Amino acid sequence: MTTTAKPIRNPCNLCQSARAILKRPKTGQQLCKDCFYHVFETEIHNTIVDNKLFRRGDRVAIGASGGKDSTVLAYVLKLLNDRYSYGLDLVLLSIDEGITGYRDDSLETVKRNRDQYQIPLLIVSYKDLYGWSMDDIVKEIGRKNNCTFCGVFRRQALDRGAIMLNVDHIVTGHNADDIAETVLMNILRGDLPRLQRCTSIITNDTSEDASGIETSKILRSKPFKYTYEKEIVMYAYFKKLDYFSTECIYSPNAYRGYARVFLKDLEALYTMRLYFV
Numbered sequence: 001m002t003t004t005a006k007p008i009r010n011p012c013n014l015c016q017s018a019r020a021i022l023k024r025p026k027t028g029q030q031l032c033k034d035c036f037y038h039v040f041e042t043e044i045h046n047t048i049v050d051n052k053l054f055r056r057g058d059r060v061a062i063g064a065s066g067g068k069d070s071t072v073l074a075y076v077l078k079l080l081n082d083r084y085s086y087g088l089d090l091v092l093l094s095i096d097e098g099i100t101g102y103r104d105d106s107l108e109t110v111k112r113n114r115d116q117y118q119i120p121l122l123i124v125s126y127k128d129l130y131g132w133s134m135d136d137i138v139k140e141i142g143r144k145n146n147c148t149f150c151g152v153f154r155r156q157a158l159d160r161g162a163i164m165l166n167v168d169h170i171v172t173g174h175n176a177d178d179i180a181e182t183v184l185m186n187i188l189r190g191d192l193p194r195l196q197r198c199t200s201i202i203t204n205d206t207s208e209d210a211s212g213i214e215t216s217k218i219l220r221s222k223p224f225k226y227t228y229e230k231e232i233v234m235y236a237y238f239k240k241l242d243y244f245s246t247e248c249i250y251s252p253n254a255y256r257g258y259a260r261v262f263l264k265d266l267e268a269l270y271t272m273r274l275y276f277v
Ligand SMILES: Nc1ncnc2c1ncn2[C@@H]1O[C@H](COP(=O)(O)OP(=O)(O)OP(=O)(O)O)[C@@H](O)[C@H]1O
Pocket: 062, 063, 064, 065, 066, 067, 068, 069, 070, 071, 093, 094, 095, 096, 097, 154, 171, 172, 173, 174, 178
């Protein structure tokens, strides 16, 4: 007696053998969980290889905030390092800006990630480096331009942490959506030098600390340059990764927020056009 296999309802566009459970925002493909993991991870691997981001033996610090992007970055980089034998020595580097009720909680997530992924962690605080926490700064100057101060301090703090860790390279979880926002902000501000630099996947600009001392020539890169935020969220959700998802308490008035809303509105219009044309 021959038995015929029951046809799969809504099969995955790639393997055809499992049921599709999601529609990929980047391509519109309907995929099963395993095929989504495979294409997501392979695209990041291809980005790393095509752009020659690392050399074998590099010691690489992952800028870890406990948020979805850097949590997925730590998880995927560890996985790819093992799968493709990149030969990287990975460490987590977190900056504690000193924001009560926000960063203290997200750092607890990073500490759990350190144990879950078995990657060592260094936490460097603004208070130790500069004598001021963000809470102190906000008390002094109020709620204006907080993100601008914080961004400059964080960049330097990451460099200082990287020197303490003796790393060659810092990777951050900036994704395709973050980069689109930055492009728009630089256009609106008319900041041509930054507009030129902000889409580079890898940079090695020299930075100076508050006293004007050259701190580093450490490479920085964004392995998620081509990765959509929605796909990072989907990946974290299906893999049940442990991440912290609260907005910074000092950021509601940030300029970036306006760029983000504008781009989300444009995206919604574009998606509607795709459906209705
Ligand atoms: N406090 C921090 N310590 C270390 N790295 C950080 C910190 N804050 C941000 N970063 C790095 O910069 C990237 C972009 O930060 P941003 O503030 O835009 O957060 P985000 O887009 O919410 O990302 P995430 O989801 O990882 O928090 C992060 O993915 C992370 O790699």
